[in-house]
Structures are given as structure tokens and as C-alpha cells.
Amino acid sequence: MNSLFLQKRGTICGRGPYGNWGSRKYLISSLDQSLRRMKLDYVDIFYHHRPDPNMPLEETMGALDQIVRQGKALYVGVSNYKAEETQQAAKILKEQGTPFLIHQPRYNMMDRWVEDGLLDVFTKTGIGSIAFSPLEQGILTSKYLGGIPEDSRAAKKGTYLDSSKITPELISKIKALNEIAVKRGQSLAQMAIAWLLKDERITSVLIGVSKVSQLKDNLEALNNIKFTKTELNMIDKIILEK
Template sequence: MARFDSPVPGTHDPYRAAADRYAGTDYRKVGNSGLLLPPISLGLWWNFGDDRPFATQREILRYAFDHGISHFDLANNYGPPYGSAEENFGRMMTKDFRPYRHEMIISTKAGWDMWPGPYGQLGGRTYVLNSLDESLKRMNLDYVDIFYSHRFDPDTPLEETIGALDTAVKSGKARFVGISSYSADRTRQAKQIADSLGTPLVIHQPSYSMVNRWIEDGLTDALDELGMGAIAFTALAQGLLTDRYTTKGGGEQGPGRPSFTVDAAKNAEVVRRLDALSEIARRRGQTLAQLALVWVLRRPTVTSTLIGASSVKQVAENLKALDNLELSDEELAEIDQYAVEADVDLWRSVSES
């Protein structure tokens, strides 16, 4: 089956994956493990809940898989409403992707609020394992390839949280486990506990972008020392690192953008830096968003970066970043003049706990 560059015709058509789906992608190792991920993975955070047309979601996932994106990242509370992204993915898993399950890396997480009461969030054993069971039901899966502790829980012994991840693996419900938004010190502690249990804790999922560089202050060094890899989220800073917010782009804020992105886009100094970064991208024949993805992937520690998408067109545009992944020393030095913090990290307080 040949690739297509237009939306999937007829979402009721039987799906057969493109025969050349692996032709244009170089898969990358996660740390020292045998786990391989595509450089760009698809996150189902905002655009796969019940407020979006199911047919559009299905087009996006089909297109992504046909173009080498074999990793789909979810969490228990992705939606809206909570759980609906997993439910919608589960429908597509049953209808489209079941024959390809062994080719896919599917991840989910537990840690943020999911249901009311004392056992509905954070890192306690009861919540973590109950959440995984519910996620598997919603996604129509027997196991996930990666199960994450979505955030560090200061009120629960880390041994309990990592012990729950260990149980997930030993029960056959997860192949690998990871952590998200943990500081460097907490990452080292988690890895030590996991190693003592024989648990394959191989990956960290941090926020990371040209305007949110906290992981460079010790976390990447820790991951390298521990033999772990990273998969970055918010590489585009929730849309801030796109040409729409530059002067030429008109500073378009658009509906539904997070408040921190809108606030940053109103800052004249931030816009000046975006304009400069966009000019660097233009000289490379890329958009600012494509440059932002390339920049995050420049570090060998970062195995993959997650993208969000509301259309096939957005996936296609992001994948074009892979056409030119090389950054010269001169380009990196120039980027460093403008790639500075812009106060867009909602997860910093968690990661530094």
C-alpha cells in the first residue's frame, strides 16, 4: 500500500498499514536498553478526547503509523473528559491496529488526578496499580510497553511508587517502566530502587524546549550516568515555538491556547527571540517548529520527542523536521543567544521536589 499525503478516505474502510512505513525513519535506542523509539512520537494529550471528531483522530493515528511513528503516548487522565483519550485509542486499537500490536510502543501513566478521593492521584501503590488496570481496559490491551510514574509524590515513599511499577512489570502488564518530571536526585534514587528490584526503569519523560531548558542543569548528566534515555514533551512549548507567534506570524494566539503560552507571546522580548529563532530556521529551509524539534533531538540522551497534533497536516509538517537533523556549531551558538527561559514550565515545581 502506498503512502498518502491527504486525509484517509473513508474512515470505515479496512485499514492496512503502508508497506513502506519504516523506510524513512531511523529508530533510536533508549539509553542502554533494547527499547527503540522513533525520533518523533505522537502524544494523545489534548486532541484525542471526546471534544474532537473521532474520524479526525483516526486519520491522524493512521497517517502517523504509516509514516514511521510507532510510539503512541497516553495517560489515564488525557481527554477531556478524563479517560476518553485512552477510550478513543482503544477503539482504534480494536478497529485498525490490532494486527500491528507487536510493532507498536504504547505508553500510559499514573500520577496526576484521575478520580476523587484519597486514592485518585500521586504515587501510592493502590492508585498506581488500579490506574493501570483501568487504562488497560480503556485501551483494550493486555499490557503497555511503557508505564510511567507521571510525577514524583512527596507524601509517599519512593520505594512504594517504584515497587508498584515493579509489580506492573512482574504481573505482565508493562514491559518497561519510566518516570516523568523527576529531578536529577529523585531520578537517581528511583533508578537505584528499580535496579535492586530488577525492574527495567529505562526512560524519563521531562518537559524540554528552547524556552524551557531545566533538564540541562543536571538531569541529562544523571540519565547518561544511569544508562537511561529521555523522551521530551512540550518541545514546541505548547505552540509558542511556532511561526504563528512571531512578528511575521502576527502573534496569533488562537483559541484554546494555554495561558502561559499566551502570556509569553505578549512579552516583547520573547517575541524578539522568537523572530530571531524563526530567521535561523528560515535559513535552514525549516519552520520554527521544525527547528525546535531538531534542537531538542540534538542531544543523544533525548531518544524521542513527543508532538501533539489536531490534523494530518500538522503531523506531516512536524515529520519534515527529520529531513535535516544536523545543526552546525555556528547554528547552535547562535540559537543559544535566543533559546532562554520564557517561564512556560508548569512542571518545574514537581521536577524539583
């Protein structure tokens, strides 16, 4: 029997009101379809992608509980849930006895929303976290310092990174961050990943790459995940000041 990590990310599975979001029907049928496609009996972690504003949380958490009890997932996780929603989800799942293992939030040096309560929920509940978009779509790397490379995400149509976001003001911040990274003996991508991993509430980082060389570069981040107070203050000053 095999297992692997499956990330359900809002896959539309069928027409009608139950083809997406957080209903029991959607979650169970979408996992069943995925398991069939992957020829697997179960997944290690089944994530719910984002809270459903039109569905009681009990319904969604009930579906996650049912999935674990059916043996189709070992653990459950959520993504994009705010602090309060995570706390409520944890309470419901605890009552049901379902192992709520991990939260997948968007988090990087430039996108700090998790610092407004969610990280505290991780401390209180012991839920782990895996940060997605650690490089802010590639902005937190040195790739845009000399212009927009043809093979980059910003140069491609239909991506979440529009080239108009790469402004001279942004580039001057990235240059300043890159200088700190160089002094630390890291690439900027490595420093951005290390910056997340310095916090023990961040269990892991979900890296996305378009080349094997980027994967190799990013993995080297693990060689230095310690920061001095001065470095952290300098990073905050560069990013948070207008």
C-alpha cells in the same frame, strides 16, 4: 494480543487519599482501569507521571515493579522526576530487577531545566528520554509572528498558554530564531524539534499537534538534526539573553 504506549498523566481514579499521585493502590488500580477501557492485556511502557512528595519512593517504585511482574507492562518510565529523584528511582528499580527504560521530561529550547543534572543522569544510567512540549506550547513555531490566530492554543480558553505570554519581546526572539531556521532550510517548528534530537541523550520527542499539516511539518525535522557551533551559539544568545 495487542500492546501500545500508555501515558498515565495523573488521572484521578477514585476519591480519597489514594486516588492520585504515587501510591501502590493508585498506580495499580489506575492501570487496571485503563487496561479494561482499552481492552488490552498489557502496555509496553507504564510511566509514573510525577514524584509524590508524600510517598516513599520505594512504595512508588515497588508498585512499578509489581506491575511489570504481573505482566501488565513490559517496561517502566517516569516523568517530571528531577536528577536526584531519577538517580534514586534507578537504584531502587535496578535492585528489584525492573527495566527502567525511559524518562519523559519537559524540554525545549526555552525550557532548559534538564541541563542542570538530569541529562548527566541519563548518561550515567543509560536511561533513555522523550522530551515533551518540544515547541513550548506552539511558541517555537512561526504561528504567532503575525498575531494570534483564532484556532491557536493561545486563543483558546482553559489551555496552559495564555495569550498574555505572547509579548512583543517574545515575538522579536521568535523572529530571530525563525531567521536561523529559514537559513537552515527548516520551519521554526522543525528546527526546535531538531535542536532536541541533536543530543543523543534525547531518544525521542513527543509531539503534540492540532492539525495533520502540523504533524507532516514536524516529521520533516528528521531531515536535518545537525547544527553548527555558530548556529547553537546564536540560538542560545537569542533565547538566554534578556
